[in-house]
Amino acid sequence: MIKKTFLILFAILISSSSLFAQTEQQIKDKLKSQGITSSSQIKAELQRRNMTENDARKLAEKYGISYDQFIASYIVGGTDLNTPPKKTTTIKPIIPPPPPNPPKKTVKKAITKTVKKSGGLTYFGYNLFKNIPQSFKPTEIGPIDPGYIIGPGDVLQLYIWGAVELQYQLTVDIQGNIFIPTAGQFFVSGIAYKDLQKKLINYLSKFYQGLKTNPPKVFLDITLAKLRPIRIFVLGEVAQPGGYNISSYATVFNALYSVGGPLTSGSLREIRVIRNNKVITKVDLYDYLLKGKLIGDVRLQNNDMIFIPPRGKTVTIKGEVLRPAIYELKGNENLQK
Known part of the structure; x- marks a missing residue:
């Protein structure tokens, strides 16, 4: 167990920066000199410094090093906790970018090109x-087919005039409803455009009785302001x-x-x-x-x-x-x- 702990710490120290580069014998000597021969003793050393393993891992993350490197340097090595580790600069070889590929002709242009024959x-x-x-x-504008079916995404323009004057732009939502501020929701999806005005008059006459008086005192018109794609x-x-x-x-x-x-x-x-x-x-x-x-x-x-x-x-x-x-x-x- 002790030898395994030594080897893990040794591998970590060799792969880190020059701050941690030591021989295996030096690591063993340093651990023995500190009286640390097991992982439980490392935890005890952390407790002695009023630190938990979770605290040590957070500090290691803050310094940009692994937990094992932190233990080797700051707990075993005696480095001051206020001293961040030295960072080594790695020089990467400059690789020139590959030459750009020649632009490819789009399939559309290549296929739709006029084909010539003999002569x-x-x-x-x-x-x-x-x-x-x-x-x-x-x-963007034009006559509306009377049979056009209202659906989500359509935008309706509602006009009410006479004894009452109102004007609303109403978008059909994904459930197929429009919301009239003075009358609430009304389901319109699936209704043919030619039937929409009659259905709205029947519904809104509950709120504006003048729509159905004889002669009417309130008038209504509904148009399509924008059609859905x-x-x-x-x-x-x-x-x-x-x-x-x-x-x-x-x-x-x-x-x-x-x-x-x-x-x-x-x-x-x-x-x-x-x-x-x-x-x-x-x-x-x-x-x-x-x-x-x-x-x-x-x-x-x-x-x-x-x-x-x-x-x-x-x-x-x-x-x-x-x-x-x-x-x-x-x-x-x-x-x-």
Whole structure:
């Protein structure tokens, strides 16, 4: 037991700074000279100095050394407790930083780059998504679909006028409630926008009887000041398929621009919008590119999916024509139509 204690103290002293560097024989001699031959005697020595083992450990932590180093120096070595240990300076070799890696091209840019074929012809229509014009960003205001379902995150503007005049901006909380200062909480989540005013009149008539008098003396109007963002999914032949949070006013074109459009391996003519596992519309971008028509550009709803299938069969048109390029054909199209 004594020899084991000697060896532990010796290993600690060798690994510490020069303050603690001593030979094993010197440590033994110093311990014997102090009459310390066991760990219990070390604790007794601490008690003699009016210290507990916990006090010694706290002082060791304060000085930035281990508990064993503290015992060897301040209890056995006789160093003054007010004298902090000397710190040795370690010189670390200076290692030059590795050369920076060359910037990697993003997957999106690498994939969406226009593919050229023989004769320098490109696939028609894909350069539409190179730049995003301001006109295709979703507007922050617009007509509200009467069937729009109120949900958490929507901000409502309530107006009451007539015999009583009040105006409140009310945010639908995560539980689906709004808090009207003069009437308390009212649950609105899941109510269609077109039905909201009628339900509010029925509820608030308990507090403002003039809402239901004939003729009414109090009038109420409720509007949507801010719509919550919706989450949609864009899948298929796009650079980064997945879920996206977009404005509630966004349409199919807005969503396509937000993801950089289809890859050249994807179709521009059979873009499908799927809602509740049903295809509600198909978008043919050639209608817009060649005719200026936004056919099928519906406003998106929460959890809608836009699916871009692989590009269909193609035909190359070159020579003395207006737009030499590689064109995608629909299933029922040919050179005659």
